[in-house]
Amino acid sequence: MTGRVLEVTDLTKRFGGFVALDTVNLHVNENERFGLIGPNGSGKTTMINCVSGALFNNEGTVVFEGEDITRMPAFKRAQLGIARSFQIPKPFKSMSVLENLRVPLEYAAWGRTGHRHIDEQAMEILELIGFADRAHDNSAGLTQVDMRKLELARALAAKPKLLVSDEAMAGLSSAEVDEILDILFKLNERGVAVIMIEHIMRAVMRFCERIVVLDAGKKIAEGLPDEIVRNPDVERAYLGE
Amino acid sequence: MKISPFWIITVLILIGGYLFAEWAENQFLFFAGYVVLQSLIMAVAWNILGGFTGYVNFGSAGFFAVGAYTAIALHQFLEAPLIVLIIIAGVVCGLIGLGTGYLTLRLRGVYFAIATLAMAIVFESLITNWEYVGGSTGAYVITPTEVAFFDSYIEMLFVLMLFLALVSVAVSRYLSISRIGQGLAAIRDDETAAECMGVPTLRLKLISTTVMGAMMGVCGAPFPFFVTYINPLSAFDLLIAVNSIAMPMIGGTAVWFGPVIGALLLGTIQQIITVTVSSELNILIVGVVLVLFVALAPRGIVGLVQDVMKKRRGK
Numbered sequence: 001m002t003g004r005v006l007e008v009t010d011l012t013k014r015f016g017g018f019v020a021l022d023t024v025n026l027h028v029n030e031n032e033r034f035g036l037i038g039p040n041g042s043g044k045t046t047m048i049n050c051v052s053g054a055l056f057n058n059e060g061t062v063v064f065e066g067e068d069i070t071r072m073p074a075f076k077r078a079q080l081g082i083a084r085s086f087q088i089p090k091p092f093k094s095m096s097v098l099e100n101l102r103v104p105l106e107y108a109a110w111g112r113t114g115h116r117h118i119d120e121q122a123m124e125i126l127e128l129i130g131f132a133d134r135a136h137d138n139s140a141g142l143t144q145v146d147m148r149k150l151e152l153a154r155a156l157a158a159k160p161k162l163l164v165s166d167e168a169m170a171g172l173s174s175a176e177v178d179e180i181l182d183i184l185f186k187l188n189e190r191g192v193a194v195i196m197i198e199h200i201m202r203a204v205m206r207f208c209e210r211i212v213v214l215d216a217g218k219k220i221a222e223g224l225p226d227e228i229v230r231n232p233d234v235e236r237a238y239l240g241e
Numbered sequence: 242m243k244i245s246p247f248w249i250i251t252v253l254i255l256i257g258g259y260l261f262a263e264w265a266e267n268q269f270l271f272f273a274g275y276v277v278l279q280s281l282i283m284a285v286a287w288n289i290l291g292g293f294t295g296y297v298n299f300g301s302a303g304f305f306a307v308g309a310y311t312a313i314a315l316h317q318f319l320e321a322p323l324i325v326l327i328i329i330a331g332v333v334c335g336l337i338g339l340g341t342g343y344l345t346l347r348l349r350g351v352y353f354a355i356a357t358l359a360m361a362i363v364f365e366s367l368i369t370n371w372e373y374v375g376g377s378t379g380a381y382v383i384t385p386t387e388v389a390f391f392d393s394y395i396e397m398l399f400v401l402m403l404f405l406a407l408v409s410v411a412v413s414r415y416l417s418i419s420r421i422g423q424g425l426a427a428i429r430d431d432e433t434a435a436e437c438m439g440v441p442t443l444r445l446k447l448i449s450t451t452v453m454g455a456m457m458g459v460c461g462a463p464f465p466f467f468v469t470y471i472n473p474l475s476a477f478d479l480l481i482a483v484n485s486i487a488m489p490m491i492g493g494t495a496v497w498f499g500p501v502i503g504a505l506l507l508g509t510i511q512q513i514i515t516v517t518v519s520s521e522l523n524i525l526i527v528g529v530v531l532v533l534f535v536a537l538a539p540r541g542i543v544g545l546v547q548d549v550m551k552k553r554r555g556k
């Protein structure tokens with residue numbers, strides 16, 4: 001289907017007897033700024049794991065740019081152009097910040113972008129994130145907040161067509177949130193579709209063109225940001241009965 | 242074309258080794274040198290899977306024994322020259338490495354370490370019950386008394402081992418500094434993140450187990466000709482197995498020259514102790530040194546030196 005980068009159909013994911021995602025449908029349009037929200041434990045990260053290939057779904061299909069990738073291993077999806085940040089940072093701890101970015105540049109983006117000037121490309125991304133002065137720091141010694149920035153920088157280094165940011169802004173100051181939003185806007189202007197998972201509603205409302213809400217593994221709402229805030233089901237999910 | 246200093250040094254060491262062998266009279270030096278080089282190759286091989294890739298394991302040395310016994314079996318069967326035996330042993334052990342990789346790589350941490358140990362035990366009992374290669378009584382190898390270009394057989398073995406060691410170090414260095422090395426390091430640090438950053442983790446891990454197996458096999462093939470009598474006990478010797486883990490850990494597992502430093506240092510010390518005190522003491526000393534390093538300097542000698550240099554630069 002043209003116009004859609006990602007199309008998830010009837011996706012179900014179970015952990016043992018527990019149903020984490022229950023026949024969820026969602027799609028992301030080309031170059032869209034898409035929001036995926038929901039209370040804690042509603043299945044957002046699990047959805048991203050199934051999209052990126054970190055986990056395989058039990059039922060349903062995942063289609064990326066018209067290609068069925070449901071059974072495709074994660075590294076191939078990354079090479080196709082799906083990149084993600086991890087909610088719980090997973091830096092390559094033995095490496096410097098710069099070396100962390102070398103990995104996606106040398107693997108995920110390798111077939112699609114030039115093989116040359118890897119370090120220059122990495123530095124460009126670090127400058128974009130405002131992280132250039134930390135390039136040679138050991139990634140294991142970063143603060144939690146800096147590790148989140150590294151997560152985002154590393155995902156950018158994969159040169160994604162679809163970027164998934166899983167709570168990249170948690171713990172950041174209001175000014176830093178705006179910085180990250182600017183980066184994501186810039187990236188989006190260059191044609192990258194973005195899935196934003198975030199609890200900071202201000203950021204979601206400012207950034208997203210369309211939002212899907214998950215609650216207890218089910219999709220309970222979908223629409224424009226304005227519609228979502230006024231949706232009584234969403235309010236109930238967040239505030240409880 | 243620019244030739245890197247590494248290759249110049251490698252060739253110089255090989256030539257130097259040959260000239261040394263021609264010049265030196267004391268045969269003990271060749272025996273001692275052979276043992277050190279053998280542990281060096283094993284340390285380098287272990288480090289590819291255990292260090293670069295982060296799959297710490299206790300079974301790698303089993304491939305050394307399989308290499309030795311592949312050579313024995315082929316030697317009985319077709320009397321092929323040693324170099325052919327080495328190549329075949331390398332291929333056989335590489336394939337077994339690939340196969341065991343498929344079977345065990347889904348496990349991580351302690352479970353992987355135990356599975357590889359179990360695998361080594363399976364190999365040992367298979368060989369112990371294989372009468373063709375001597376079973377539990379072992380097998381004798383008669384080595385020729387004269388060899389071309391060398392004064393004695395042991396001299397030839399020493400230079401051969403030096404050559405194999407240099408090749409192993411070159412392979413390990415390539416794996417470490419190339420794009421593959423970056424991928425292996427990513428796997429070691431975080432496999433899920435590596436996979437999501439486009440690293441084909443399964444393929445790289447299989448390369449790692451295959452190269453490790455092949456290198457161990459190559460190292461084991463000349464062993465029967467060195468000791469001239471081999472039995473399962475000597476091929477699966479505990480000190481050999483412990484050394485292959487201890488040397489990289491002591492030298493430093495993250496870089497290619499870590500196991501080289503560890504092996505040269507620990508290997509030489511062990512030879513000195515064997516002569517001056519007793520060989521029984523070695524296993525105790527390795528154990529103590531290993532524990533000290535794991536507890537106090539987990540990044541080995543290389544890590545210690547790096548820390549010191551960083552502090553100096555900081556001041």
Ligand SMILES: Nc1ncnc2c1ncn2[C@@H]1O[C@H](COP(=O)(O)OP(=O)(O)OP(=O)(O)O)[C@@H](O)[C@H]1O
Nearest residue numbers: 015018020038039040041042043044045046047087
């Ligand atoms: N690997 C796993 N094994 C078992 N249960 C899991 C696993 N991963 C997630 N779950 C469960 O699935 C449910 C959804 O988790 P998920 O992490 O997707 O939620 P989330 O929407 O990302 O929440 P948060 O906002 O806290 O990040 C939770 O109940 C969680 O405990």
Ligand SMILES: [Mg+2]
Nearest residue numbers: 044045046087
């Ligand atoms: Mg989550």
